[in-house]
Amino acid sequence: MNQLFSAALAACLLAAPAIAQSVQAPAGTVQGSGGDVRIFKGIPYAQPPVGTMRWKPPAELPPWQGVRKATSFGPACVQPRPRTPGIYTNPPERTSEDCLTLNIWAPQNAKAAPVFVWIHGGALVGGYSHEPMYDGARMAARGGAVVVSINYRLGILGYLAHPELSKESAEGVSGNYGLLDQIAALRWVQRNIAAFGGDPGNVTIAGESAGALSVMYLMASPLARGLFHKAIAQSAYMITTPELKQGRFGLPSAEAAGTQVMTALGARDLAGLRAMNAEELTATAAGKGYGPWAAIDGKVLTRQLVETWDRGEQAPVPMIAGFNSGEIRSLRILLPPAPADAATYAQAIRLRYGDLSEHFLRLYPPGNVAESMLAATRDALYGWTSTRLAIGQTAIGQPGYLYLFDHGYPAANEAGLHAFHASELPYVFGTADALPAYWPKIPGSVAERRLSTAMMDYWLAFARTGTPAAEGAPVWQPYGPEANYMAFAQAPKPGTKLFPGMFALHEAAVCRRRAAGDQPWNWNTGIISPVLAKSAGCR
Structure with missing residues (x-):
């Protein structure tokens, strides 16, 4: 009951009348609003990447003079408009190339508080930093953390690599602009968040899906x-990443992909x-099949993610x-196309997996092909990656905490969406009242609020100390040699040896x-897998 009282108290505090809040930071003075939680919206962290700055690394923004109003969210970065409605449809009101902004939710009397940086x-x-489901007010009110959410360039504007771009770069590289934006935002946080x-x-950096x-x-x-x-x-998802100059693992080089899309766009x-309009450019490139990915360029990224983790070269930090x-x-x-029947499914697996x-x-198993294909694709992308991350941090002497979100509720279960992709987000942020229009509605029951409170507390405690913990909830052990994990179903429940x-x-x-060298991994699992030949050093 203490948790429920605290949640109710936080809600009352957030509903208090907003008053002007000013902060004098190294970047300049900003005026936000709020009460016990101060809110600063749309603060620029780098110069706008427009005109000649398009497809260049983010440039530091000089300190501004006077007081900058921070009471309205900045526009989202340019992105295609959704063609048809769906569960994730929640388009921003405004988009612009002038989008490199961040938002801050800070407790009124915060001092040396943990900082939680969210990457959408x-x-x-x-996506964009101020989607209502990412509102940081409840996290800030409950856990005393300073919550930050950031925008970064998307699509062709964020990740285009091209020989011309590499030539005009002092370092001879291109692409990764959206990732460089994220790094610039983190540098801004280092200089200003105090x-x-x-x-x-x-x-703590945190993100879901492409944010992860x-x-x-x-x-x-x-x-x-x-x-x-x-x-x-x-x-x-620890997918294959294109390399800047050469094709590898069945992928063209990032520069070759950029050359191809330039031709397709008629430039x-x-x-x-x-010279092209940013909205038209972004939408047309997406329609031509351009997929934005980071690029291994030897500067921003030095090798495939799997290789980085194999070598223990990832950041030595605690991780969930x-x-x-x-x-x-x-x-x-x-999902791959459905096979004709169970026998066809089993035959395809035996052919490909030997x-x-x-x-x-x-x-x-072939007894329920539909469910087996859902599980196999899930595990090849997300389950394998999450487990690998926990194992990797453990191997370098850092705690890695593994979880499985297995929570369902009536509206989601009835729609065949038990524990669907991203469904944990409103529980982590405490924003079940801020869902997109087509999202299955979460009941306002005591059980739902308890689960949300527990998850928020685990995340906030981890941000404070590096150890996830929640009052009245089970101890979450690091992965370790026992392969520990925490399941979030109707309530948190610890276990070992997940799946x-x-x-x-x-x-x-x-x-x-990887040993074959001519095929990507993760996207081609199950009945569409290439034939997996035995290789020295592989099981």
Whole structure:
């Protein structure tokens, strides 16, 4: 009952009349609003990447003079408008290339408070920092943390690599602009967050889906080292990343992909691309099949994520990593075409997985092909990645905390969306009252509020101390040799050895694909997998 009282008290505090709040930071003086939680919206952290700045690293913004109003969210970064409504449809009101802003929620009397920096998801194509579900007010009110959410460039504007861009770069590289934006935001936090009551020596980066992919990129990037001290990756996917200059693992080089999309867009050169309207450019590139990914350029990213973790070169910080049991229920576009029947399914698995096929069929049996395909695709993308992250931090002497979100509620379960991708977000932020229009509505029951309170407390305690803990909830042990994890179903429940055999199977498959050298991993699992040849050093 104490937890429920605290949540109710926080809600009352957040409903208090807003008053002007001013902070004098090294970047300049900003005026926000709020009461016990001060809110500062749309603070620029770098110069706008427009005109000749398009497809350049973010440039530091000189301190401004006077008082900057920070009472309205800045525009989202340019992104395609949704064509059809869906569960994740929640388009921003405004978009612009002038979008490199961040938002801060800070307790009134915060001093050396932990800092929680949120990186939104959206496949590096969409999303924005002020989506209502990411509102940081309840986290700030409950846990005394300073919550920050950031925008970063998306789509072709955020990740285009091209030989012309590499040539005009002093370092001979291109792409990764959205990732460089995230690094610039973290540098801004280091310089300025103390003025808002945050501790620059206690920063946690956190993100979900593409935000969690970004967390891994930041953990791997030498340019981000020392800018954060803990990491949370929710539904991360350790996919193959294009290399800047050469094709590898079945992917074209990032520069070749950029050259291809320039041709498809009908532009003769970089000047032609820069002259295009940002919205038209972004939407047309997406329609032509351009997919934004980071690039291994030897500067921002030095090697494949799997190689970074194999070598123990990732950031040596405590980490929470986890995934949802129903990830693919809302991402069926990631599923292979359904086989004709169970026999066809089993035959395809035996052909492709060879000596690993019986292991595969034990985990994902032909008795219920639909459910097996959902689980196999989930595990190849998210389950394998989350477990690998926990194992990787453990191997370098850092605590890694693994979780499984397995919570369902009536509206989601009735829609066939038990524990779907991103469904943990309103529980972590305490924003069940701020869901997108097509999101299954969460009941306002005591049980739902208790689960949200527990998850928020675990996340906040981790941000404070590096150890997730919640009052009246089970102890969450680090992964360690016992392979510990925490399941969030109707309530938190600890366990060991999540989905026995799952990680070993997908690790073996990835190892063989890496050894073959001509195929990516993760996207081509199950009945569409290439034939996995035995290879020395792989199971």
